[in-house]
Amino acid sequence: MTTVPAMSGAPRRRRLALSPFDAAVIVLVCVLLLAAVVGPFFAPDSIYTSDIANSLMPPSAANWFGTDDQGRDVFWRLVAGARTTLLSSFLVVTLYSLIGVTIATVAAAGPRWLDEALMRLTDIGLALPSMIVALGFAAAMGPSLKSAIIAMAITGWPTTARLLRGIMRQTMESQFVAGARVLGVSRWRLMTKHVLPNSLDVLIVKWAGDIGNTVLVLASLSFIGVGAQPPSPEWGATIAGARGYVSTAWWTVVMPGAAVAITSIAFGLLGEIIQVRRDPSLRGN
Numbered sequence: 001m002t003t004v005p006a007m008s009g010a011p012r013r014r015r016l017a018l019s020p021f022d023a024a025v026i027v028l029v030c031v032l033l034l035a036a037v038v039g040p041f042f043a044p045d046s047i048y049t050s051d052i053a054n055s056l057m058p059p060s061a062a063n064w065f066g067t068d069d070q071g072r073d074v075f076w077r078l079v080a081g082a083r084t085t086l087l088s089s090f091l092v093v094t095l096y097s098l099i100g101v102t103i104a105t106v107a108a109a110g111p112r113w114l115d116e117a118l119m120r121l122t123d124i125g126l127a128l129p130s131m132i133v134a135l136g137f138a139a140a141m142g143p144s145l146k147s148a149i150i151a152m153a154i155t156g157w158p159t160t161a162r163l164l165r166g167i168m169r170q171t172m173e174s175q176f177v178a179g180a181r182v183l184g185v186s187r188w189r190l191m192t193k194h195v196l197p198n199s200l201d202v203l204i205v206k207w208a209g210d211i212g213n214t215v216l217v218l219a220s221l222s223f224i225g226v227g228a229q230p231p232s233p234e235w236g237a238t239i240a241g242a243r244g245y246v247s248t249a250w251w252t253v254v255m256p257g258a259a260v261a262i263t264s265i266a267f268g269l270l271g272e273i274i275q276v277r278r279d280p281s282l283r284g285n
Helices: 020-042 074-109 112-127 130-141 145-171 175-182 187-195 201-223 235-245 251-278
Strands: none
Touching (some): 020 074, 074 112, 074 187, 074 201, 112 145, 201 251
């Protein structure tokens, strides 16, 4: 039984201490994830029912973020919507990442003509405006959160495929790959068991940042009417349902808008933190 020589000679990276800012970002991300996982269990049932007598009440001790036009507590609506928003974003990124990884692996492991065909298809996908294409797909399938998720998964894979294919090409030039070829390891096994696992770590940075971007895009699709529909607590749908009250009840729009912005920025910064810890040379002096 042949064995593949392990990669050697790579210096052990020194652990970088977290700066207070980095620690704050990580804590914020953990709080957002915790709110998405356990928050809805503590949300009162009243966030799904109308209480017109208490509609459009400003922020107070009883309602921290005020109430919306139906008298529902905006804070607890945001907590309940965190699960929908973040779960949907994770699902979108997972789906298009799987598609991208599959296409990149098949392209790298297959014959040259298949590699060229798949990469040209990827280039076409990259050339198209993803937001406009996603909007078209979502509108064609009918306005819903499910349509928005499918549309974004369909349009999001080319970047992952192109990035991973380039990384795999670099990995194939490594010494351990040359050693595996000498030992007679098949091309497909070489790609799936050795090249792919040694190429995925770079994508972790991209995936973390993509979560934040996906939160923003999903909210945008819901806001323009092709994503989640009111009375869903999804943040974009919440903003869409309250846009008529910007001048009279600012909190109904500002609070969910701030949730989208903070979440998008937090996950984008998390991606940068992971990238710096992978490559300390990127840390500024």
